[in-house]
Amino acid sequence: MPATTVPPGRILIVGGSIAGARTAQALRSEGFTGELIVIEPEAGEAYDRPPLSKEYLTGAWSRAQLNLIPGGWASLDATVVRAHAAALDGQGRQIRLSDGQLIGYDALVIATGLSPRRLVADDGEPIGHVIGTASDADALRHQLRDGAHVVAVGGGFIAAEAASVARGLGLPATIIDRRATLLEGSLGAVVGAHIAANHRNHGVDLRTQARITSIARDGSGAVITLEGGGLVRADVLVAGIGSEPNTAWLQGSGIRVDDGVVTDARCRAFGAAGVYALGDVARFYDVHSAKPRRVGHWTNAADQATVVAHNLLHPQDPIGYREAPYFWSDQFREKIQVAGHPDPDAHVDLLTLEGPTPRRIAVYTHGDDDGCSAVVTFGWPRGMVAVRRLMPLEPTTAEMLSELEELAAGARLVAAR
Ligand SMILES: Cc1cc2nc3c(=O)[nH]c(=O)nc-3n(C[C@H](O)[C@H](O)[C@H](O)COP(=O)(O)OP(=O)(O)OC[C@H]3O[C@@H](n4cnc5c(N)ncnc54)[C@H](O)[C@@H]3O)c2cc1C
Structure with a gap:
């Protein structure tokens, strides 16, 4: 049993999404009986974000789900204060809220996540939708009707899922x-090309290697001009152009911020005592790669809460x-799952597991030691369970492949065509 010391009397959690919620749950289930205060500007109960660009956006899931x-x-037994944290006094152990209220703490947990970047129209004002909150998803979903042409800008997961x-929805x-x-x-590029082909097969018009030179408002839509003169008219415009860590409120606090709140491997922030940071906002010391990393994935936020x-x-x-690391994405009813660090510069084999239901798998190999650094599975959750079990043992690519062939009852893995 770990040694128990006197726990902090009042723990303040800033940000009430998955990282904040799982921290609160873990504290209570580990027996914390002190005061728990959560600062979260959004009304309602804590909710999950991944479905916002999936089941919730299609309308298949309700908010309650x-x-x-x-x-x-x-x-x-948590007190939720509906406000933004506006400033931190790390030495005095208190935060100032957007309404001016001051709240002290014994320990502070920073879980403020990210805010999506917005597109800016030619008039200098933001334009189009983002998908960061449930309200964002509500606003977008109401536009997905009557044959509207949906144009997503950005080639990441949010744009691909939108x-x-x-x-x-046709x-x-x-x-x-x-x-x-x-x-x-x-x-x-290898896995990217495979996913792009899947989008084309499903009728998505992919404009790759395209630079936007202008976004003009056009009624409730927009006309986008591409370098070279191509025009794309959007009834519904969605930005999937990355996100920024919500750290503005930490300015001047002494907390070290560098593309996120910098922490050690124990999730402790630098610059003030008793401060932790986790989830999307944190740039933690990653013991595997021996460097600081910011990981914007659900499982990372949930797992760090336990720590x-x-x-x-x-x-x-x-x-x-x-x-x-582990994350997933749902596109065209297929679950894409990724475990490990899919270094875009690693050697990548795109393989097909032959059998009654052929499966696509991508395996990333790094260095001279044939080490398997990441695996992507397409529509094979059972395979990913095996991958995640094996990954911490730092297998070679040959060991990883043999495990997967065994799992698939001896099916052969061959190069995908
Ligand atoms: C549309 C969408 C789809 C996604 N899909 C996937 C997926 O398929 N797979 C996957 O692995 N990950 C996915 N993610 C990422 C995943 O949801 C995040 O990794 C996870 O939500 C991070 O949790 P978090 O609690 O660290 O931050 P967030 O979920 O961003 O929550 C931060 C919270 O802090 C609050 N906050 C911000 N600033 C302040 C402030 N100043 N004061 C007080 N509170 C503040 C916010 O209101 C918010 O509630 C998706 C994310 C989005 C947005």
Whole structure:
């Protein structure tokens, strides 16, 4: 059993999404009986964000199905204050809220996540939709009707999922991105080309290697001009052009911020005592790659919550965060799952597992030691369970492939055509 020390009397969690909610749950389930205060500007119960560009956007899921805490905040005996944190006094251990209120703490957990970047029209004002909150998704969903042409800008997961939802609803969809394939920045060119081909097969008009030179308002839509003169008219414009960590409120606090709140492997922030950061907003020290990393994936936020809660309650027996990254995306009814670090510069084999239901798998190999650094599975959740079990053992690519062939009852893995 870990040594127990006196826990902090009042823990303040700023940000009430998955990272904040899972921290609160872990604190209570580890026996924390002190005061728990959550600062969260959005009304309602804590909700899950991944479905916002999937089941919730199609209308298949209700808001209630997004709820993260069965029984809500009240079941955790947490006081939720509906405001933005506006400033932190790390030495005085208090934060100032947007309404001027000051709240002190014994320990502070920063879980403020990201805000999506917006497109800017020629008139200098923001234009189009983003998908960061449930209200954003509500606003977008109401526009997905009457044959509206949906244009997503950016070649990442949000744009790919928005286009996939649009096509699923029978709407014409276009993706505009400056790279050569989709998801190239996160998964590399080989897997990116495979995903791009899938989008084309489903009728998405892909404008790759395209640079936008102008976005003009056109009624409730927009006319986008591409370098070279091409025009794309959007009834519904969606930005999937990345996000910024919500750290403006930490300015001048002494907390080290550098593309996110910088933490050690135990999720402790630098610059003030008793401050932790986790989830999308944190740039933590990653023990696998021996460098700081910011990871914008759900599982990372949820897993770090366990580490933060443990370290808050057992400071004399701290643990580090060492989970291998994992995330997923749903496109055209297929689950794409990614485990490990899919370094876009690694050697990538795109393979087909032959059998009654052929499966596509991409395996990333790094260095001279044939180490398997990442695996992407397409529509094979069972395979991904095996991959995630094996990944922490740092297998070679040959070991990973043999495990997957065995799982698929001896099916052969061959190069995908
Ligand atoms: C549309 C969408 C689809 C996604 N799909 C996937 C997916 O398929 N797979 C996957 O792995 N990940 C996915 N993600 C990413 C995943 O949802 C995030 O990794 C996860 O939500 C991060 O949780 P978080 O609690 O760290 O931050 P967030 O969920 O961003 O929450 C931050 C919270 O902090 C609050 N906040 C911000 N500033 C302040 C302030 N100053 N004061 C107080 N509160 C503040 C916000 O209101 C918000 O509630 C998706 C994200 C989005 C938006």
